[in-house]
Amino acid sequence: xxxxxxxxxxxxxxxxxxxxxxxxxxxxxxxxxxxxxxxxxxxxxxxxxxxxxxxxxxxxxxxxxxxxxxxxxxxxxxxxxxxxxxxxxxxxxxxxxxxxxxxxxxxxxxx
Amino acid sequence: xxxxxxxxxxxxxxxxxxxxxxxxxxxxxxxxxxxxxxxxxxxxxxxxxxxxxxxxxxxxxxxxxxxxxxxxxxxxxxxxxxxxxxxxxxxxxxxxxxxxxxxxxxxxxxx
Numbered sequence: 069x070x071x072x073x074x075x076x077x078x079x080x081x082x083x084x085x086x087x088x089x090x091x092x093x094x095x096x097x098x099x100x101x102x103x104x105x106x107x108x109x110x111x112x113x114x115x116x117x118x119x120x121x122x123x124x125x126x127x128x129x130x131x132x133x134x135x136x137x138x139x140x141x142x143x144x145x146x147x148x149x150x151x152x153x154x155x156x157x158x159x160x161x162x163x164x165x166x167x168x169x170x171x172x173x174x175x176x177x178x179x
Numbered sequence: 180x181x182x183x184x185x186x187x188x189x190x191x192x193x194x195x196x197x198x199x200x201x202x203x204x205x206x207x208x209x210x211x212x213x214x215x216x217x218x219x220x221x222x223x224x225x226x227x228x229x230x231x232x233x234x235x236x237x238x239x240x241x242x243x244x245x246x247x248x249x250x251x252x253x254x255x256x257x258x259x260x261x262x263x264x265x266x267x268x269x270x271x272x273x274x275x276x277x278x279x280x281x282x283x284x285x286x287x288x289x290x
Contacts, residue, residue: 111269114278157222165235167224
């Protein structure tokens with residue numbers, strides 16, 4: 069059984085704080101790791117698709133790193149803003165292109 | 180607006196019935212993915228099609244089937260519906276290996 073774990077489950081931070089979350093996934097049969105941002109009552113929005121060990125990707129104040137050998141990825145948000153409040157999902161894609169999602173980290177940024 | 184369209188937005192039906200959900204991908208995207216989000220459950224990957232062919236299969240029940248047509252739109256058929264099939268069904272599209280763009284979802288209620 070393949071498991072994708074995300075931690076923490078939820079996080080409350082103050083505006084301006086920097087924060088990070090973890091996604092753990094199987095270290096075998098790796099094809100890709102996706103990060104999504106999902107606001108309430110909207111559809112998931114892709115943040116990053118990561119494929120290479122050691123990959124680092126950045127989009128504005130959000131960045132992500134990938135370690136496929138040990139099976140983890142970190143998502144960082146620098147200087148959190150209230151509009152960053154959302155659930156952040158990671159999805160492990162295996163070598164048969166099957167996607168397995170974590171249960172997400174729910175972030176709330178207080179003004 | 181992601182460019183992915185799904186119809187209908189809402190569907191209410193009775194147990195035992197059969198429904199068809201429709202998805203039109205973004206122009207140029209060859210891959211279509213179907214996902215289910217049930218109450219209190221995360222996002223579950225159901226199936227992926229690439230240019231008309233099934234590419235990957237997730238946790239899709241035997242009562243469910245999908246296809247992708249020559250014009251690249253896709254349909255998800257759900258039959259012998261049960262109460263537990265009530266969920267939000269998302270379709271997403273991508274150019275293979277790249278970020279996925281999600282549609283607005285179809286909310287299915289089985290009474």
